[in-house]
Amino acid sequence: MATRRALCVGVERFADPGLKALEGPVGDARTVALTLIRRFGFAPDEVTVLSNEEATKARFLAGVTALIEGARPGDLRVLYVASHGSTVPDLDDDEADGRDEVLVLYDHDWEGAVLRDDALAEALAKCDRGVELVTLWDLCHSGTLEDLRSQHYAARAMKGAEGLAAHIEIVGARSLEGPKKKPRRGAAAATREAASKKKKRPAVTAAATPGAVDDSLPAISLSACADDESAASARFGGMKAGAFTWALADVLRRHPGAALSYEALAEKTRETLKNWGFKQTPQLHLPPRFRGRAAFRGPQARAQTAGPHATAHATAHATAPTAPSPGAAPLAAIDQRIVTHEARREWHLAVAALWERVSLLAQPAEKVRTLEHLASIYVAVLNDPSGARAAAEAVLALDPQHAQARAFLKR
Numbered sequence: 162m163a164t165r166r167a168l169c170v171g172v173e174r175f176a177d178p179g180l181k182a183l184e185g186p187v188g189d190a191r192t193v194a195l196t197l198i199r200r201f202g203f204a205p206d207e208v209t210v211l212s213n214e215e216a217t218k219a220r221f222l223a224g225v226t227a228l229i230e231g232a233r234p235g236d237l238r239v240l241y242v243a244s245h246g247s248t249v250p251d252l253d254d255d256e257a258d259g260r261d262e263v264l265v266l267y268d269h270d271w272e273g274a275v276l277r278d279d280a281l282a283e284a285l286a287k288c289d290r291g292v293e294l295v296t297l298w299d300l301c302h303s304g305t306l307e308d309l310r311s312q313h314y315a316a317r318a319m320k321g322a323e324g325l326a327a328h329i330e331i332v333g334a335r336s337l338e339g340p341k342k343k344p345r346r347g348a349a350a351a352t353r354e355a356a357s358k359k360k361k362r363p364a365v366t367a368a369a370t371p372g373a374v375d376d377s378l379p380a381i382s383l384s385a386c387a388d389d390e391s392a393a394s395a396r397f398g399g400m401k402a403g404a405f406t407w408a409l410a411d412v413l414r415r416h417p418g419a420a421l422s423y424e425a426l427a428e429k430t431r432e433t434l435k436n437w438g439f440k441q442t443p444q445l446h447l448p449p450r451f452r453g454r455a456a457f458r459g460p461q462a463r464a465q466t467a468g469p470h471a472t473a474h475a476t477a478h479a480t481a482p483t484a485p486s487p488g489a490a491p492l493a494a495i496d497q498r499i500v501t502h503e504a505r506r507e508w509h510l511a512v513a514a515l516w517e518r519v520s521l522l523a524q525p526a527e528k529v530r531t532l533e534h535l536a537s538i539y540v541a542v543l544n545d546p547s548g549a550r551a552a553a554e555a556v557l558a559l560d561p562q563h564a565q566a567r568a569f570l571k572r
Contacts, residue, residue, distance in 0.1 A: 194210050296382045299406045
């Protein structure tokens with residue numbers, strides 16, 4: 162049976178106080194985690210979220226190893242990262258522009274804990290070729306962060322933001338200025354010597370348009386921008402988030418029942434950013450074997466993996482009469498509150514509204530679905546085991562055979 166796992170990482174503050182703090186990445190990581198759970202059928206315990214001090218270089222690489230270790234052909238793995246991106250001088254002369262792309266994590270420092278694209282590619286390349294490995298990057302200079310192709314760019318300045326939609330205000334870029342010269346022998350000597358022993362990877366020919374394809378690529382990669390661009394952080398009606406992640410989530414919200422392909426998801430995300438006035442171009446790298454594949458296996462995946470209660474709910478929903486029930490008006494108001502609280506990341510208020518929703522519902526299957534939603538917030542966002550256990554116990558009271566709730570309570 163195919164399995165699925167996800168690792169979502171958001172870093173806003175750093176151990177080095179000299180590194181510029183960000184606003185939005187932690188919320189972005191949680192948004193993606195909840196999207197995978199609510200729309201694409203991931204169980205809460207299949208999604209790991211690392212934020213700030215949890216996201217050190219060592220823990221991140223260990224998380225990537227755990228994500229792909231044991232994955233077999235047909236399995237789905239998702240890696241999402243929101244943080245700073247940067248570049249440093251190339252150590253092993255395998256970059257056409259002489260610069261390695263860098264993922265900036267919590268313990269980043271220029272002399273030691275620098276996570277280069279070389280090391281990232283090496284870690285991800287261990288994934289079995291038959292696994293559907295999806296990587297999402299909301300950071301600057303991320304077009305070829307995994308070294309998926311050899312095309313690189315020299316210009317690295319953030320472009321202007323003229324023409325932004327009225328409700329959007331750019332608040333910064335997810336970029337750090339890296340050193341311009343190769344490090345001298347000394348503190349970074351061991352790093353340079355280790356890197357110099359690596360073999361050069363063969364160049365991968367890139368297509369002329371965003372969406373380079375080659376069957377040798379180890380992953381489906383969708384990044385916020387090209388290597389010569391910066392990924393913007395912005396305020397959306399008072400909410401601060403990564404422009405790329407916000408656009409991605411907006412596309413999925415506007416197509417709630419559609420099984421968008423990776424190509425369609427990338428293109429619609431590009432169009433959304435362009436329409437909003439952002440000057441960044443999301444890059445899709447897609448092996449031909451995944452062309453036309455529904456992104457993350459499509460929204461129907463939840464019904465396929467959530468057990469008999471989900472199928473019963475889907476059937477009841479499909480055949481329900483259109484006339485409003487006596488409780489429809491208060492439920493509609495509560496649902497609007499839930500949407501508003503989640504959009505504002507007011508998670509405790511959202512949880513309170515969800516419990517209120519459970520108390521008003523009549524159909525057991527709909528109660529179970531709402532309790533699953535509650536459990537996902539407790540686990541993926543609030544890190545509240547007691548709340549998650551309460552939701553799981555309520556699920557079992559309604560559906561004693563609910564496999565995910567039973568498994569969670571046995572831990």
